[in-house]
Amino acid sequence: MTEKNYTITSEQGIHARPATVIVGALTNFKSDVKIEYRGKQANLKSIMGVMALGIPNGASIKITADGEDEAQVIKTMDDIMKKEGLAE
Amino acid sequence: MSIMIEGIAASPGICIAKAFKLQHQELHVEKKSIINTAEEIRRFEMMMDKTKTELEGIKAETSQKLGEDKAEIFAAHLLILSDPEFIQPIKDKVTNDSVNAEFALKEVAAMFIGLFENMDNEYMRERAADIRDVTKRLTGHLLGQQVASPNMISEEVVIIAEDLTPSDTAQLNRQYVKGFTTNIGGRTSHSAIMARSMEIPAVVGTKNVMAQIENDMLVIVDGLEGKVIANPTEKEIALYAKKKAAFENQKIEWAKLKNEKTITTDGHQVELAANIGTPADVQGVLENGGEAIGLYRTEFLYMGRSQLPTEEEQFKAYKTVLESMEGKPVVVRTLDIGGDKELHYLDLPKELNPFLGFRAIRLCLSMQDMFRTQLRALLRSSAYGNLKIMFPMIATLDEFRDAKAILLEEKEQLQQMGVQVAENIELGIMVEIPSTAVMADVFAKEVDFFSIGTNDLIQYTLAADRMNERVSYLYQPYNPAILRLIKNVIDAAHNHGKWVGMCGEMAGDEVAIPILLGLGLDEFSMSATSILKARSQISTLSRADMMSIAEKTLVMKNAEEVKQFITSNVLRG
Numbered sequence: 001m002t003e004k005n006y007t008i009t010s011e012q013g014i015h016a017r018p019a020t021v022i023v024g025a026l027t028n029f030k031s032d033v034k035i036e037y038r039g040k041q042a043n044l045k046s047i048m049g050v051m052a053l054g055i056p057n058g059a060s061i062k063i064t065a066d067g068e069d070e071a072q073v074i075k076t077m078d079d080i081m082k083k084e085g086l087a088e
Numbered sequence: 089m090s091i092m093i094e095g096i097a098a099s100p101g102i103c104i105a106k107a108f109k110l111q112h113q114e115l116h117v118e119k120k121s122i123i124n125t126a127e128e129i130r131r132f133e134m135m136m137d138k139t140k141t142e143l144e145g146i147k148a149e150t151s152q153k154l155g156e157d158k159a160e161i162f163a164a165h166l167l168i169l170s171d172p173e174f175i176q177p178i179k180d181k182v183t184n185d186s187v188n189a190e191f192a193l194k195e196v197a198a199m200f201i202g203l204f205e206n207m208d209n210e211y212m213r214e215r216a217a218d219i220r221d222v223t224k225r226l227t228g229h230l231l232g233q234q235v236a237s238p239n240m241i242s243e244e245v246v247i248i249a250e251d252l253t254p255s256d257t258a259q260l261n262r263q264y265v266k267g268f269t270t271n272i273g274g275r276t277s278h279s280a281i282m283a284r285s286m287e288i289p290a291v292v293g294t295k296n297v298m299a300q301i302e303n304d305m306l307v308i309v310d311g312l313e314g315k316v317i318a319n320p321t322e323k324e325i326a327l328y329a330k331k332k333a334a335f336e337n338q339k340i341e342w343a344k345l346k347n348e349k350t351i352t353t354d355g356h357q358v359e360l361a362a363n364i365g366t367p368a369d370v371q372g373v374l375e376n377g378g379e380a381i382g383l384y385r386t387e388f389l390y391m392g393r394s395q396l397p398t399e400e401e402q403f404k405a406y407k408t409v410l411e412s413m414e415g416k417p418v419v420v421r422t423l424d425i426g427g428d429k430e431l432h433y434l435d436l437p438k439e440l441n442p443f444l445g446f447r448a449i450r451l452c453l454s455m456q457d458m459f460r461t462q463l464r465a466l467l468r469s470s471a472y473g474n475l476k477i478m479f480p481m482i483a484t485l486d487e488f489r490d491a492k493a494i495l496l497e498e499k500e501q502l503q504q505m506g507v508q509v510a511e512n513i514e515l516g517i518m519v520e521i522p523s524t525a526v527m528a529d530v531f532a533k534e535v536d537f538f539s540i541g542t543n544d545l546i547q548y549t550l551a552a553d554r555m556n557e558r559v560s561y562l563y564q565p566y567n568p569a570i571l572r573l574i575k576n577v578i579d580a581a582h583n584h585g586k587w588v589g590m591c592g593e594m595a596g597d598e599v600a601i602p603i604l605l606g607l608g609l610d611e612f613s614m615s616a617t618s619i620l621k622a623r624s625q626i627s628t629l630s631r632a633d634m635m636s637i638a639e640k641t642l643v644m645k646n647a648e649e650v651k652q653f654i655t656s657n658v659l660r661g
Contacts, residue, residue: 016215020164027170046173047164048200048219054212
């Protein structure tokens, strides 16, 4: 299991568009990927799960990947966070 | 007789065309018992694939017609269809409860829609519409029914609908659809955003266009004022045809002024601000080049509900507005209820003269719990932007002093609790009662600013009830009596180094603007869609010339003379 914490720095938080990018990019990974915010967990492969968390600017989130390709999952997340301007 | 319907101006512009009512047939889902659930799940998966293929098609078409970013919504819809948290529970329900897929879909979708609709963020609430849209499409396929879509239209029309789903708006054929109006929705709903990007006029949130308008009626959609007129008279058609042509020509010119300052030919600068009612209106203010919010009418927070809004609800609304304005001034008017605006849950006795009765600051000073709640919410929000507070309907200096004392008490309490409050919140009053306009020099020593509310100032000065059509001829903004009162207020303020704004209809009026500019008004607050027009007008005027023009209007005999003088010497000059 691999974990990584991020602090969201985008004005609108993780809203529909970046959520779409994240979920779309993770769909084909084999690992279970979870996102945690304020003690609530959601499946990061679920667009509604992610949006339902309503993650705002400044939020601290934790992403957990569990499976054979978990390292690539975290690397992909790093890339997306940077590219979408969601977190440093 | 024409039918006039008011709503929310969602996308600017004017169109005149025949009504086309978009009636979505109700998809009727019945609960059925299924024996072979494995087969039912296979059928469900097949229809999911069919729906996905269809969405891919719409996405591609939207991307081509409206651009990549507008197609993103359909990428989101496709993801909902691939969402394990959405699809798996549906399959589980079919298997465990032995029910048909349509029914399982309906139940699971309702759960998610409920979840999103209950979020305290407007943006998230509107995502419920996405789930509804996808569910409808999939249900249509499961039932083997063709879902009605607006791409079948082949003549120029105005679309009349309960609401437009993202797929409806994306499929609107711009060649034929000249505008639309809906029963529900707000400025940030999908349909409104799409309408603005398609640059077709739209009025949403009318509550009753579906009930009042029939197919093929001629309809005018005025996306500037948020008005819909069905069965217009010849006169109305001519008026709006003119308005439409003027709007389209000038739009091109005005757009150039969006990020400009408002400066006369001789270098005098004024501030153009907007009047708003809800946080959702801020977007329109920024899009139209507003330099500030000159009047935030907080009563909308209190209306259309069954109890008072909490401090937290108010705080969130104020904070949103202040943050969205990014440091530009925001003048918030404390609760102005009474008169024509009632709150049924306060259960106040009916009055014979509500405009002269127990309203606005009078009511707030008496119902202090309610007033203090609002002031605390405002004070807490002050840390997030450039907040200014003003009290409505101030008639005497004591009222202002009392209201100010309450504000300072609440401020001190919050600060003692360690809550961050901005240090220098400017405190002003509405000038809408003649006694206050006359005594402006006395008030000017104690307030930080004045905002002249012309709608009420005119009705009180000429003693003419705004709601009574038989005396509506006395509603005379250009009456020299009004102009003299305005001059008195501006001079008094300037003598004490204070500023004066105006937040009535008059501030955005092309006849009044030259006079107000001449009298020295500092801030003009109007509906957002009037700002660029006003900026354009002011940029062609000279302050020095307007000062002598204004001087002359003050000694004229009546409103008509003033209007004619401005029309022939300034507007056509």
